[in-house]
Amino acid sequence: MAAEGGSLTEVLDALEVAHPGLKARVLDDDGAIRRFVNVYVNDDDVRFAEGLATATPDGTSISIIPAVAGG
Amino acid sequence: MTASPDAAATAAGASSASFGPARNLTCRACGAQFPLGDSYACMECFGPLEVGYDFGTVTHADIETGPHSMWRYAPLLPVPADIATRQNLSPGMTKLVKADNLAAALGMKTLWVKDDSGNPTHSFKDRVVAIALSAAQELGFTTVGCASTGNLAGAVAAAAARAGLKSCVIAPSNLEAGKLVTAAIYGGTLVAVDGNYDDVNRLCSEVAADMGWGFVNVNLRPYYGEGSKTVGYEVAEQLGWRLPRQLVSPIASGSLMTKVDKAFRELVSLGLVDEAPASIFGAQATGCSPVSAAWAAGHDVVQPVRPDTIAKSLAIGNPADGPYAIDVARRTGGAIADVSDDEIVAGIQLLAATEGIFAETAGGVTVATLRKLLEAGSLDPDAETVILNTGDGLKTLDAVEPVASPTVTIAPRYGEFRAFAEEKGLR
Numbered sequence: 047m048a049a050e051g052g053s054l055t056e057v058l059d060a061l062e063v064a065h066p067g068l069k070a071r072v073l074d075d076d077g078a079i080r081r082f083v084n085v086y087v088n089d090d091d092v093r094f095a096e097g098l099a100t101a102t103p104d105g106t107s108i109s110i111i112p113a114v115a116g117g
Numbered sequence: 118m119t120a121s122p123d124a125a126a127t128a129a130g131a132s133s134a135s136f137g138p139a140r141n142l143t144c145r146a147c148g149a150q151f152p153l154g155d156s157y158a159c160m161e162c163f164g165p166l167e168v169g170y171d172f173g174t175v176t177h178a179d180i181e182t183g184p185h186s187m188w189r190y191a192p193l194l195p196v197p198a199d200i201a202t203r204q205n206l207s208p209g210m211t212k213l214v215k216a217d218n219l220a221a222a223l224g225m226k227t228l229w230v231k232d233d234s235g236n237p238t239h240s241f242k243d244r245v246v247a248i249a250l251s252a253a254q255e256l257g258f259t260t261v262g263c264a265s266t267g268n269l270a271g272a273v274a275a276a277a278a279r280a281g282l283k284s285c286v287i288a289p290s291n292l293e294a295g296k297l298v299t300a301a302i303y304g305g306t307l308v309a310v311d312g313n314y315d316d317v318n319r320l321c322s323e324v325a326a327d328m329g330w331g332f333v334n335v336n337l338r339p340y341y342g343e344g345s346k347t348v349g350y351e352v353a354e355q356l357g358w359r360l361p362r363q364l365v366s367p368i369a370s371g372s373l374m375t376k377v378d379k380a381f382r383e384l385v386s387l388g389l390v391d392e393a394p395a396s397i398f399g400a401q402a403t404g405c406s407p408v409s410a411a412w413a414a415g416h417d418v419v420q421p422v423r424p425d426t427i428a429k430s431l432a433i434g435n436p437a438d439g440p441y442a443i444d445v446a447r448r449t450g451g452a453i454a455d456v457s458d459d460e461i462v463a464g465i466q467l468l469a470a471t472e473g474i475f476a477e478t479a480g481g482v483t484v485a486t487l488r489k490l491l492e493a494g495s496l497d498p499d500a501e502t503v504i505l506n507t508g509d510g511l512k513t514l515d516a517v518e519p520v521a522s523p524t525v526t527i528a529p530r531y532g533e534f535r536a537f538a539e540e541k542g543l544r
Contacts, residue, residue, distance in 0.1 A: 071161070080162060080164075112322070
């Protein structure tokens with residue numbers, strides 16, 4: 047899926063318009079990233095970057111992946 | 118820019134498959150239910166799915182007359198009733214060792230070591246893999262894989278070889294030599310990745326969705342996790358069908374600790390043990406201690422870290438079950454702590470020197486954390502305690518080589534030995 051937006055929040059807002067309900071699966075009721083979801087901007091976990099405020103310049107790829115345990 | 122939500126789950130038909138007493142997959146976060154299949158994340162909230170059961174009645178006799186392996190607990194697991202007759206490694210029923218010498222060294226009254234290095238590939242991972250591979254076969258997968266910190270890769274490769282499945286296991290390239298060799302020897306595909314476990318885990322999530330393989334700790338994870346329950350069942354049965362007052366478990370993803378707690382609660386609800394308090398404590402290496410840090414800060418959410426520790430089997434910087442491990446410690450009156458690499462090595466030495474058990478680095482973490490919790494007064498030295506040794510020291514020789522070498526090297530001459538013995542005061 048492609049979407050516009052200068053930050054992760056803006057991209058999720060844009061995706062929500064195109065695919066209603068998507069945002070609620072990624073964010074909890076307080077608007078934070080759900081604790082079982084990992085979001086990567088390019089190859090970096092956004093928890094190591096600026097979270098939802100992480101910048102997403104043109105050409106950025108975003109992955110949304112459920113957390114899985116193992117070892 | 119483009120955004121690509123990876124497939125969270127696909128529905129494989131499970132209509133003709135056998136999962137014993139399992140009835141559905143239930144989301145641990147929101148409670149939504151899904152049919153038994155290869156789904157692993159909730160379609161509603163991305164929460165982890167867990168196996169839901171209808172156990173009916175299970176008696177001590179049902180279990181005690183079963184095989185001397187984890188399959189004696191088949192009535193409590195998502196496996197076919199005839200699982201023990203199928204081609205697998207029959208893990209479990211490892212020794213529960215009464216550790217009187219270690220107890221004395223630590224000033225404790227009653228201490229046991231559940232020694233899971235006695236499993237077929239020398240770690241507790243054989244238990245989780247055995248369940249996951251049964252599910253893989255029931256769901257029709259012919260290739261199985263995993264994201265591994267080492268032990269799991271060997272466990273999957275070995276079990277796949279025995280079951281006649283193809284395997285592709287994926288692990289960080291910087292693992293101990295012993296872990297890579299014991300993963301490669303079984304003849305499957307071993308992919309070493311230049312990255313840490315969290316990088317490997319992410320890669321596997323993407324590969325699993327793409328290749329149509331059964332990844333034991335990705336799309337087969339709900340089944341896989343249930344294997345850890347058998348550690349808890351065995352501890353209770355080996356104690357004479359009762360719960361230990363305290364138990365210390367290492368934490369990597371946090372799954373083992375939460376499943377041992379689940380096992381204890383199931384045994385109580387089935388009437389197989391009397392209800393009694395069982396406090397569960399978690400152990401991490403300071404170089405990868407996101408769960409311990411969250412515990413110390415009083416947080417429910419675990420902030421990921423980039424691991425840097427000799428305890429590579431516990432080096433998961435973004436532990437998926439971390440929040441649940443915190444819940445378990447809080448609810449049972451336990452605690453979570455972490456120890457330095459030097460303390461880990463000292464823990465391995467202490468267990469070896471007192472009980473003749475050579476643990477891998479994860480076992481060193483557990484012993485050292487036990488000591489730390491005792492010193493902090495968080496753990497009662499007079500209450501019966503069980504610690505889990507999850508792996509074999511022979512796989513992590515690198516960690517202890519600096520402190521474990523010959524006392525002396527001499528020529529094969531009696532005089533030289535006598536001189537050495539006199540110098541050291543040996544007699």
